[in-house]
Amino acid sequence: MTSTTQPRILIIGGGIGGLCLAQGLRRAGVPVTVHERTRARTDWLQGYRIHINPRGSRALRDCLDPANWQTFVDTVSTVGGGFAFVTEHLRTLVELDEELVNKGSTDPADRHHGVSRITLREVLLNGMSDVVRFGSTFQRYETTPDGRVTAYFEDGTSDTADLLVGADGANSRVRGQLLPHAHRVDTGVLAVAGKYRLTDASRRELPAELTTRANNVLPLGPGSLFTAVWSGDRRTAAVPTTADSGLLYDPTADYAFWGYADEATRFPDSGRLDGYTGERLRQVVLDRIRRWSPDLRRLVAGSDPDTVNVVRIRSASPVDPWPTGPVTLLGDAIHNMTPMAGIGANTALRDADLLRRQLIAVRDGGRALAPAVAEYERQMLDYGFAAVRLSLRNARQAGSANPVARAAFRGLLRTAGAVPALKRRMFADIGN
Template structure:
């Protein structure tokens, strides 16, 4: 085993997963994270972990952390449907059609960001350096990399991995030409609690993508409570615990930004609810109940952004992972899973370097080649989904709805669609 030393900038899902994998393999690794405390990242919605993500977590995490993940998650046992605005099925696939058979690391799961982050933080004492805001890096004369931080400190390693998210400073220096674009789509999202709610079964058990005749789209997904609440602190704000202690239906209404008023992102939740309800007049009452019955404090609007394609670059001892390189829209639900896939692949390649079976730059080059291929395929898929949501072509929508009905009725097409959703 060589004395390979790795530094990771950013303590998000992908960076922490990679750190666990390298530590398990005996590779020296340090994670530099700008936030100070564990609760700085209590945020957001639940995460869907697909088989790629499950496999990466199983491969990288210590046995105790993997078991903690399994003890926490809910198994996604619902189906997926494409429907009309009246909740009439275009095609509805069951969980058995979608879910692959196999072991625990080949399944779909739902987990809150809170619980997943706790699983990933556990056991990294001595590896994680909080409160370290990265500013820039320099390559040393011997090919190593020195990272500089806002507090005046610095650190040097053989490899620097930028896992610092969509606004990555590492990417900004390594690939200044790499850009993120505004897709022209706005999404308004909310949560409808299920304790005492009377929504129909299709909304409380399956995920749905509503494709109306006119414009816009509505996505719904069911999130069950984490089976073991990892953050039970009574001082934790109630809105955080909504994410992992209470069942809810997540919904997201998307359309072209031009269909919304200026400054929509800054509107209060109640105003956003009224706006979406006005745009869904005549839709199925259950869909309108879903929107109207949500807690206004959990309703927000975001402009959807996406990375632009990046050609392969000259491999150096600095590389990128996850959103730092292939940031994507949420319209395919695979961003976190793609980052985990990066982590598992990069862990294998760096472990080979440490073991002396591969040289550093060829190993990083192979990682970048594969990562750019599947990572930007995911970006294209999510961007395509986002732009379809913003289409106002009635003819195009009619064609999509017809194609969905045909897919549902033709077994080979149905199986192919289920296989894509199951990946």
């Protein structure tokens, strides 16, 4: 690895983390190129919204130029309504209002936000036409005798830089070459999720608890259900849509989201549901929650079947530090985690901001490239795999069928709901 004070950076993958890093480096004047395998910005459409917590918001603010940051603020919708743990009969165990969740802050960088993945990626692509190379599929890399790295692509082209950043997702080819021993494990948990469109009429079909806040439903028996409310982006960022995009890919629609999780073996066909239609998946969940609150059943039954899908929950195995070189990793490419903590995207944004700051220090002559990347990797592995452990713990709890443990946890939450000081202590770090 060279010690140049003006390093050139290659980023493999144009997802949220890779583009956030590219935005920050471009703004700082550090030469950067993103190689993205999709052929157009409209090829990458992911229909579910994501939660951006204050740490993710601050990373975006610090990486984006002021105009792009304002576009983000203008487009997102606030989650609103707070969060609650409830029983399967929709009885509240403990509720965290919006004031507690956002700690009273009015600064957008210190608040929680909801945003469609489509809109966020459009924000991150703004002003990047000279940086992002679409249709560039990474194949492999080689280190050069002078300590640099050359990336080779399937179209026969190559690109050389001082640092290659693998931001190419959970099935990362960069990770496969750099850390062939690193892999993801099947947690044994399966999740089925869907969307319920919220209109004036459909809102009246559900209680306020399901249309104004997020809920974690904790039954005494097996399985669990998460619900959240997303209002459409207040303004889109030239988001690509098509006439048949439907609710799944409509970033302007209001909807209630739900996700049911349990051990795969407790689903029909031992969890081999990949061939099931949306209607059949919806019925599977209705069968699982047939003794739950009629309002929860109404939420699932009223969902658009085109939005219902199944996900097998996987998680990255722990990775020991590796010798620092001209190749590193970011986001899901290294610490892919379950969605059960809602922090995967935020952890990738944190990676992007941390690596950006380290590389700016190199540009400014404050440190050499190798120590800067080593410091990034040290911190990233620490907090990244702490997030993996938290999300994995939550996934295993979602699939737990231990009624004693469930009852004890519900009792603790009820106590916290009745004792404000305990509630504040228990949830002091929410979203950070």
